[in-house]
Each structure stands twice: as structure tokens, then as C-alpha cells.
Amino acid sequence: MYKLLIVDDEPMTREYMKAQVNSLHREWICAGEAGDGREALELLEQGEDYDLIVTDIKMPIMTGLELARELAGRGSRPRMVILSGYDEFALAKEAMQYGVHDYMLKPIVNEELVSVLDKMAKELAAERAEQAALQSLLVLSEQSRGQIARNFLHALISDNNMEIKLLYPLLHRLKISLIEAEGAIMLVDLDEGQLLERDISPTDLVLFRYIVHQTCAELAASDSPSIVLFSDNEQRTALLVPGEDAANVRQRCAAIFGKLSAAVQEMTGLQLWGSVGSSEMEVLQLGQSYRLAREALWRKLIAGEDALLATEDGAPDASDEQTGNQAEQTVAAVHRAMLEGRYAQLYASLLSLAEAAGTADRRSVLRTGACLLQVLAETMPKEKRQHQTAAALLLLRDTALTQELYRPEEAAKLYERMIESLYNTPQKESAVQETDGSEHEIVKRAKEYILAHYAEPLSLALIAEKLGVSPGYLSSLFHQNTLEPYIKFLTRIRMERAAQLLQMRPAEKVYDVAEKVGYLSVKHFSYVFKQHFGIPPGEYQERAVR
Template identity: 40%
Template structure:
């Protein structure tokens, strides 16, 4: 039950309001009546109400002074002003005290009903938000960390179901994942070193767990970022900072600490790779994809390192060779084309300056990983067997030659060979995109993910992403950002001025710092400066 205080020096007006509320709004209770602002102020010292309906011109203390006092109180009620046509300038003055609602006298039944309905909806939203915030406040720090880790994993793997389930939780927890910019750093064991040490294939997962735990502890100690595992069990770190140099410094510092700790405690080395810098949360999957791709550069190197894909000339050539090789191998296996399979292997090793046992081990393990969910999935203990053969190759470096290498992969091929439709279109693409745009305009203040939008439209996220970009010539996230920035600009022009952190929340941002960073990129000035520049253009908001 919501409570309202009626303040007017005309008894007939108070009686009309009281009778209307009692007969038409069962969710409301008239908690009291006052003839002027002073009497109302005295009553409010003892009575807590959700809404004050007050006249402007009254004896002793008028409505404007009452609004001023309430605006300075803790957790003030919503204020609805009653004003005559000749009092409109006074009503405008109430803007300074946060009043946003007014009705003209004489009060019309339908207008009063609509006003109370809107205030009820506003209070309902506030109640639900406070209830959710209370529930989120009881979630333990460990549980929050698990939610964030699982969300980041689903984000970089584009798991639409998990994203849809977890993003609202992350939003409610107000976890600031990105403030200005960030990137994904991917770390992984150098498995060739594990093989060299005679570690069984089945124990590799144990060392991956150790790597993840060490990275998490060191990252938490230095405040370097959020650590999680991706679908391939790589240790990933979301690293954010003030600028690109700061982020790269954090990455290299953390990589150095993790590498040293792993080498000292397990004798195993670690390689890593940096993804692209991103300022939008839902672009982190691109950063992760780039880091994962760049990590493959280690196949061409003998020593561990932290790679980046920013100086790409040499790396692109090498990664292109690797991609061509893997593609040829994947086509050769179902076709049972041994010659094509071995030719692809030979072409890769001939691209190296020299062939070492490290190169053979790294490429062999890479190939096994890539095929593990495909042809090798049904081969039982074949992975362990192939891993053992790779270990034998390393233990007999004198036998290392291109013929010996081809012999090894020929055996792999023999064991291997023993042994998606396009989204249907039920609706015009432009109509779907139009519905998505309408939904974004109506819900831009909420946590919107591609997975959620796709579910609303009844299509897959991949198909929605494709047709949205084709129709709008921009991604959904860029469109959403533009809508949010345009709405933010409108709010910042409002009078009375709305606090920047309130604007940030109203347009769907958890972090004020991230909002300010994106706003400056879009409008070429910070939100505070923009607000100051446009403050004179404020208009009275109609109820």
C-alpha cells in the first residue's frame, strides 16, 4: 500500500482528491491532509509517505518552499504539483527542487488517474530494483566471482543461452567489467614441455588447473583483471586499464609473474597472446578470437613468449600457412586422401627455417587438439597413443628428418581413417530488423544482449547478427550504443540537471567511468561538459 499526503488550502480540492483516490486507486491510502506547507512539513516529520500532492499558492509556507525542504531531506517522496494557468512560471521554478510532475487546476478525473498510475508504476519499479539489489547484496563474493567467470566464458564462446541467463545477474551485481578499454589475454601450457618431461596425456588437465589457479591468485593480488577458462580450457584474463599502454603493461607484468611461478613450481613453461583492444563488453569475443589465433604463433617458435597480433606482417603469413595446412588436413581425412594429408604436413614443415623435435611436438599436439572433437572423438585411446608416439619422436632426435616426420603423421592418418543448414527465413529480413530496432528503442536502459534480442525475435543469434549488419550497415552493438548516447544527450539537456551517474544508469551502463568514456567518443566531449553547454535548452517535461 502506497501512502499520499494531500496539501491544499481549499477543503473542496482536498475532499475531491481524497474521494477520487479512495474509490479508484486501491493501492493508495491517504495518510493525511494539510492546509499549507508548514503543516505538511510538520506532519512529514512523523509520517512516511510515497507521494505529496501539493498546491503552489498557500498561506504560511507555500508549495515551492515545501518542495525545497523536501528536496533537501533524505529519501524524499515523489511530488505532484497542482497549479493554475497563471501559476505556470512558479511551477517551472519547482524544477530546481526535482519536481517532475504537475497537474493543472481544475483537476480532471482522467488526468489525475493517469498521473497516479504513472507514479504507481515508478514506485513499483523502484521497489523491485531495491528488492533485487537486496538479494544481490546477499550473494557471497565467491559466488559473484563464479557468475562473472561463467559469464565471460559464455561471452567469448558466444553461448547465447548462458549469456541471456547470466548478463542480467552481472548487471544487477554492478560488476564493472570494462571502464574504458580492455582486452583478453589467453595463456596456455607449452604442452611440448609436458611431453618432454614424460607427463601422461591424462594429467595435462591437472597442470591446466594449476595454471588457472596461479593466474587467478596472482591477478587478484595485483588487481590485474578477471580470470576465467574458455571452452578449450585456456586460462583467459580480461585486463582493463586507463589506456592501451597501461593495459599492455598489466598484461606483460602478469604474464611474467605467472610464467615464473609455473616454471618454479612445476618446471612447465607458459605461452600467451594478447587480443584486440575493445571498449564494448560484447566485442570481447573478437578480442578472445584474436588472442587464440595469435597464440598459434608459438608453433613456429621454440621458446615461450607473450605474443600480440598488432605487428602482423610476419605473423599473418605464418598463420595463413597454418590455416591452409589445417584446412587441407581436415578435407583429406573424410576423403581418405593420404597423399593430400602428407603433402599438407610436408608443406607446413618446409615453411620452417629448420625442423626440431619441439616443432614436431607442438604441431602434433596442435593437430590432435583440433581433431579431438571431430574424427578422433570416436577413437577411444588414440589420443594417448598419438601423444606417446610424439614423445618417442622427441626422445630420438637423431632419427628426426622430414621422412621420419611424415612417417609419424602417416600412422596418425591411418588410425584416423579406420574407422549446417542456413537459418530458414520465415519473415522478411527488414521486418525482423525493424522489430529489433523498435525493441532496442523501448528497452535500451536494460541489459540487452544479442542472445536476448534473438530470442525475442524467434531466430538464432548468428542469423540476427548477419541480417542486422546487412540491413543497417552496422552491428547491433553499435546501433545500441548510438541509441543510448542519443538518449543520454537528451537527459543531459534536461532541466533540472540530472546527475551524470543517474544518466549513466538510465541508459543502461553499470559503470559511470565506462559511460563517460563511450559518451566522449560519441559526442567528442565529457558528459559533464556537454550538460553545462546545453543546460539552457532545458524544457519542462510533461507527465
Template identity: 35%
Template sequence: MNWTLFDDRERTAVLLSGTDPERLSDDAEALFGQARKAMLDTTGLTLTGGVSSLVEDVQQLDTAYAEAYAATCRRFLEGGDKLYAYVDAAAAEAFGALVQSAASELTDAHGERRDAHGWQALAALLPDGRRLDAVRAYGLGAALLGELQRLSAARRRPVPWAAAWNMLSHTLPADDAALWPAAALTDVYRAALATLAAPSGAAPEPRPSTEAGERQLVLDIRAYIDANYAEPISLALLSDKFGASQQHISTIFHKHAGTPYIKYMTRVRMDNAARLLSARPEMKIFEVAERTGYVNVKHFSYVFKKHYGVTPGEYDQAE
């Protein structure tokens, strides 16, 4: 079964469901191929897509979306017009750090963080000294400005974005044949952002947390998951509860816990499911599923078998 929807940035997101990884990969390639051909035939425009890793729970959809979006960032280096597979979190974390640093600069009247590590993340998007032509360089800058503009609109902060867009398009015209290295592009993007001014009286964005602050936040999130694993827990919920962006939570949790938050939560749920099966053999499988955060017993059994190698019923009998 497939679902198609539009996100808040007018990108098309397609959810493919199934249990066969190879079949899902083939379906994604075939669907993208049809959409790409239709786009090219009707508009003459190219199409770029990203496909996430497989997820096992509806609570992981925001993670899957973030992975697919991160995969599309590869178009800045490789030109786009194809379907990119998510490989690891490097591109997403680098781009997220760049956006976070730029957002901090927009609201930092004293410019104390103008050399924040987020700007250095640009080098991670341009490894081995690779350079971008003007079209790809503009695309990366447009993605940066677009993300910041979206965040600004969500917080209802009036910012004069037209000047930044004009600066970007004038500095990186489409007919420019030059190849831009990371250092030069950083200067271009900073110049575009320098045209912006935080409105007087606007509340500053939270500064990037310290290492100790990150570790404490991860400990707090782990404690929350440990205590509330039976309830639906999404990145959106954690973001609202702990006052940090979903991207930031995802990044620092993986950094300090050594595993994505969703895998940590799954492990906690599976540990407690196994404990219940051992301690309460009279409990029905659907009751164990409900007490460990799963509304679908079939899905619970699928995750349990993937985690332990046996079904909940087989585990119960073995105990």
C-alpha cells in the same frame, strides 16, 4: 585492480584494469615475466601467453579473451615461451576456419566438404612457405584436436578420440627432425581426423553458411543491436539467440559490416546518447547512460569522451 580465473580449458586468464595503455602493457609484461620464471624454476616447463587489445566494456571480455587466445597461436610459428600481443584477427580467423571445417568433416558422411576453405586456412598459419618442426606441428594438431574434443564434449557427442591422438603422436614424434610444410601437415591432420567416426544417428553440425546467408545473419544481428542497444549484449547472447558460434558471428560481422560487433554496438549507443542529450537536455547524465546500455556513469562518460572528444556534460552545454 586485477582478477585471475581459469577458463574451461584450464588456461589461466588475468584481467588487468586501468586507463593508461602503456601502464597496462608494462604490468602485463611484468606479471607474465614473474609467472614464466616461477614456472621454469619449479617445473622446468616454458610458458606462453597472449595479451589482447584494450577493451572499454565488460561486455567485451569475451572478445578480449578471444584476442589473447589468438595471440598465443603465434607460438606455432615462433616457438612460444614469451608473451605475444594481439595484432589482428588473421590468426584467429584462420584457426577458427580450420576448426569449423574439421568439425564439418567429422559429421559429413559423404565427405562433400573435404576440400572446404577451412583447410586452406592452414596456409595462413604458415605464410611464405614456412615449415614447422615436429614439436610445433604436433602443437598445432593438438590445439586443433583439443578444440574439437571440447566442442564434442559440450554437445555430448561420444567420439573415439584416442585413435586420433595416437595417430597424431605416432606421425609427429618429438624426436623427428623433419620440417613439415603446410600441405603435408594438412594430410597428417586429416589422417588423424579420419580415424574418427560420427556416431550413428548423431545430428550433423550446421554446414558453413553461404555468402548470402552470412550477410543476412549480419543484417539480423545489426537490427537486433539497433533495437536492443539499451540491454546487455554479448557475443554469448548473440550466439544463443541466432544459433551460431561466437567465433563465427565475430568473423562474419567484421567481414560484412566492416567493423567488430562491439564497435558497431558502441557507435549505436553513442549515437543514441548524443540524440538524447540534444533532444532531452533536462535528462541527467546517469539517465542517459542507463538508457543506452551503461550501468556505470563514469565508464559511460569515458567512452563518450573518447567517441566525441568531449564529456556528455560538455556536449549537452554545446548543444
């Protein structure tokens, strides 16, 4: 049964509602009455609970419009329906700005009243069902909530837009805040060259990676519970490491990696490698952090230098930039050569990479080969990847273990045989190019959608779906036309709206402003606001209201 409060200065209207509501709609009773808005507020402040307020728009002392305006500033309030005359339609429209759900014309017509009560009952039933489902989610165990966070991060780094669309709003509803200020993705992996040199089967890589993952999970649980641990598509251990700022994130990554590396070395005798991507303020940018970490790890494994790569901006160190660029160019050239069947070009590209390293020992050759194989395997269909990659790794290991040192031409030949075994049949690339004549119109519509929904959990995938384009196309188009990624545009809109709210009189609470512009955590909101305006939101508000 739903409870209605009638607010009207005419006693006859109140008596009519009390007598007729339940007979007209069995799900409703008129549980209270007030002669003006002030009396209605007093009833609510005494703790009376109502599902719906039906109020006249013009009354002495406090009008229905003033009541709607007063209740709009409160977090939890009943639904409202306005009663108005034909000449008060402009006031009724104004009332809709304060969260009023509907209006009826006076004198009240039974059919219209039944229609409004039925509509309100259905909306309340849906709300209650939604709240019940949310409460069920909120009592999930920490383990279940952690799994949701891990699944979301894996979807993010895998560009799984379907999963992102499902899980990102769920994070908001469960109030799972992954970062409070900034955070970065750190990747850790074993030195595959060392594993292969020790004649460990490629199929046993999974076991050793599992040991790394479990060791990391134990360290994170005991020392850093705010860290989220998950795996990428190559079964490498990935960690979301949050911190107070970029420098703090780097310090935390270095400390965790040091402990993890020592523990793995003690248990297995194997060397661990790691890399840290860019430090980001927005959760949806963590995919970029992961990509930078993956590229850095790959470059370092080929170069065989520092065990942990971490720079201030996620870019390559100057010392390995040349090696990294050459490695990336080699992979691109190798991929093209295999697709086009140009095997002379394949060997020339591999020789160029091997010459940069000079005469190499067996472990370096194994490591470089395994890294090349890993990156090239990502371009293959999933159903072929596992079997053919394992076969190519076995060929690499069995051949490379025959000698201690390799001249560049010997290493290049070894890589060539390995890669040819990976691609049993040359594949043709299928290029699908999206075209659309209304590029500027799409960006305009994207901006309009962001402006209308900035307080909601907006992902690029969700916006792209609303506009009927692919996320990749929208991302590229948005950047080309605005010279900034959509996430920066969204953050700027949120910050500008937050500034407006902080300047309002009476002053808004900072935690209310944070929620109204789409932030789960007031700490995270305050950090982003300070980065944007140079001062904390509280200080900004104090200056604005002076």
C-alpha cells in the same frame, strides 16, 4: 499496509478519500493530504513516506501536472495516479510522460478506485519482492560475485547465449563493472611440445594447467585485484585484464605474464606461452578479444617463436602472419579431407605446413602436432573428444620420441597417423542454412528494439530471442545491412542520447546521465564518451550550456 497521499484543492474530495480508502481496500490507508502540489512537495521534503500519490490535475499554486514534472527529476518517488475531468484528458496523457502510472476520471467511482488501488498494491508487492531479492544478491560475498563474473565471461567466450541472457542483466543489477575503460582477454598455456618431450602423460596436462591457474590466481589477488581469472573450454587459463586505455592494458598483460612465466618456470621447469586479444571498450565484445587471443596463441605455438604475443589491435604480427595463414588453411583443408575421406589431400596439406618449418626438432614436431590436434578436436562431438584426443596424443608422443630431428615428409606422416587416429570414422557435415525473405525488416525491428531499450543490459542473444532468430544470423544480417556490428550501433545510440541529456536545462548530473543510458560505472561512461566525442562529458556539458 500501503500509504496514500491525496492532493486536491477540494476539501470534500480529500475527506472522501480519508474516509473511504481503507474500507474499500484493506491494504491501503490515506496517510496524508495536501491542498496543492506545493504542499505535497513540502510533505515529501520533510521526510514523509508514501507509496502512492493521488492528485488532481488542475489546482492553484502548483498543478498535478507540475507536481508530476517536478517529481520526475528525482531518483526515488512514490507512484502517482492523476484525477482528471473528461475535458482534461490531453493533460492526463501529458502527465504519463513524467512517470504517472494511471489516471481516474472525476467524479471518483468506487469500483474504479478499488481497481486502481488493487493494481498499485500488486505492483508494489512485486517491487518489494524484487528489491528484497536484489538486497540478498547485493550482500553476496566477494567470492560469489567473482564467480558470477567468471561464469559470465566463460559464457561469453563459449557463445553460450542462454547463459549470457541470464548473467548479463545480473551483472548490472549487482553493479559488477568488469571494465572501467578498456580491457582485453589474455590466454596462457604450457608448451605441450615440452610436456610431451619430457614423457609426461597427456592425462597429467590437467594437473600442470591447474598449477598454472592457481599461480596466476595468487599473483592476480596480490598485485591486480581488478583482473578476473577464469578457464576456457580447453582448460587454458584466461584473464580479463582491464586498463586505462589499450596501451595500459598491454603493459599490464606483459607485466603479469612476466611474473607468471617466471613463477611457473621456477616451480615446474616448463615454458609458458601467452597471447593477448584486442582491447575492447564494451564487455560484450570480449568474446572477439578471446577469439583473437586463441588464434594468436595457436599460431605462435606452431611457429615456436615469442612466448607472448600482444599487438596493438589483436592482429597477427607481420613476422608470423604467413605462418599463421598457412596453419589456418592447413586445418581447414585437413578437416575437409577427413570429412570427405580424401586422404591424399590430407597428406599434401600436412606436408605443406611441415615444409614451411623445414627440418624440425622433436619438441617443435610435438608442439605442432598437439596444436593441430587441439584445434581439430574442437570440431568433434563433446562425448568423443576427450577419449579420442588423449589416444591421438599418446600416439604422437610415443612415435615422435623415437628420433631427434624430423624432415618435413617424416613430420607430415606423423601428423597424418595422429589425425587418422583422431577420426575413427569419417563424419559428414550437416549444413543448416537459415533463410528469411525479410532480412531488412529484421534489421529494422532490431534497431527499433535497441532504440526503445538502449538503457537496459542488451545482449545480441536477448535481441535475437525477441525477434525470433538466431544470434549468429542476426549478427551477420545486422552487419551486412548497417556495415557495423550491433554493439557499435548500440554504443552510438547511447552516446547520442547522453549528449542530448547533457545539453538539457537544468543540467543533468553526469552520473545520472551515465545510468540513464545504460552504464554501471560513470568512469566507464566517461571513457567511452570521450572516445566518441573527443572530450569528457563534463566539458561537453559546460560548452553546451554556455
